[in-house]
Amino acid sequence: RRAFGPQHPRYAAALLDYGFYLLNIDSINHSVAVYEEALTTLRRVFGRSSLHVATAQEDLAxxxxxxxxxxxxFYKARDHAERAIRIIENLVPPDHLLLASAKRVKALILEEIALDTPAGQDMSEPSLLEESESLHKAALALSMMAFGENNVQTAKHYGNLGRLYQSMHKFQDAETMHLKAIAIKEELLGPEDYEVGLSIGHLASLYNYHMGMHCAAEKLYLRSISISLKLFGERYSGLEYDYRGLVHVFTQLKRHDRADHYTRLLQHWHELREQSKQEQQPALGDEQVLPLAELQAKFFSND
Incomplete structure (x- = not known):
């Protein structure tokens, strides 16, 4: 910003990188604010109908x-995702890989809207879940065309279909998709990667809440928790779902001492999250700027 000014594409590119970083360290509110500024900057530079703007809208969505x-x-998120898709469709061929990611984001949003819609009130044709399935399958096909089966992006699309089929009560199909996602991610990323933990947690949820496989779910939850604690620490937002899952598992297994243990851990997690709200990232533009040598010493020292 100091070098190029607040209306330069280099500044917008830095904002997109910063927003991605914030999203991945669980600073979600600040990430949204950064993405919003990036989108505003890119619209000023390129207008409202460029691929740069579409990418920023997808990230913000x-x-x-x-x-x-x-x-x-989710309606604001849906609007940004749909705007991104419209821009991309107007500028690139229908089989372009850029559409895969944008369709994936819209599909995730539609699935959650469908789950929050009371039974019998989704009067759209096709239904939101059916539209979500169509988008996920289109994204998977584009990923397969570009990367093949043995690729992390393809694995993510399998995992997304697994979650969707769980929502659609197609539990065997859901299990198949989750197992495919886990196998590919483990082969490419190793057994303790964040992406592996994410897919393991999704399979645990399927076994726990829908297939009655509570012992299998327990092992998966514990593995997911181990990965999350190692990578992100005990304040990580995703731990909530694993702790809640284990409370349900042990309640079903009538192991009430273990259920109580994870209930206490969940309460402790909530307390830590409340503390985190007081420790948010500084407002955009207020960050301390360090010389490169100091940054290297801070993050790459061997101490």
Whole structure:
């Protein structure tokens, strides 16, 4: 910003990178704010109908999806995802890989909207879940065409289909998709990668809440928790779902001492999250700027 000014594409590119970083360290509110500024900057530079703007809208849509996952207020996220898709469709061929990611984001959003819609009130044709399935399959096909089966992006699409089929009560199909995703990610990333932990947690949820395989779910939850603690620490947002899952597992298995243990861990997690709200990232533009040598010493020292 100091070098190029607030209306330069280099500044917008730095904002997109920063937003991605914030999203991945669980600073979701700040990530959304950064993505919003990036989108505003790119619109000023390129207008409202460029691929740069479409990419920023997709990134913002996903950050909003993560932010509102608990609240269910997905309509702003949906609007950005649909705008991104329209721009991309107007500028590239229909089999272009850029569409895969944008369709994936919209599919995730539609699935959550469908789950929050009371039974019998989804009057759209096709239904939101059916539209989500169509988008996920289209994204998977584009990924397969570009990368083949043995690729992390392809694995992510398998995992997304697994979650969708769980929502659609197609539990065997869901299990197949999750197992495919886990196998590919483990082969490419190793057994303790974040992506592996994510897919393991999704399979645990399927076994726990829908297939009655509570002992298998327990092992998967514990593995997912181990990965999350190692990579992100005990304040990580994703731990909530694993702790809640284990409370349910042990309640079903009538192991009430273990259920109580994870209930206490869940309460402790909530307390840590409340503390985190007081320790948010500084406002954009207020960050301390360090010389490169100091940054290297801070993050890459061997001490």
């Amino acid at each position: 996903y950050a909003l999806y993560v932010l509102e996952y608990s609240s269910g207020r």
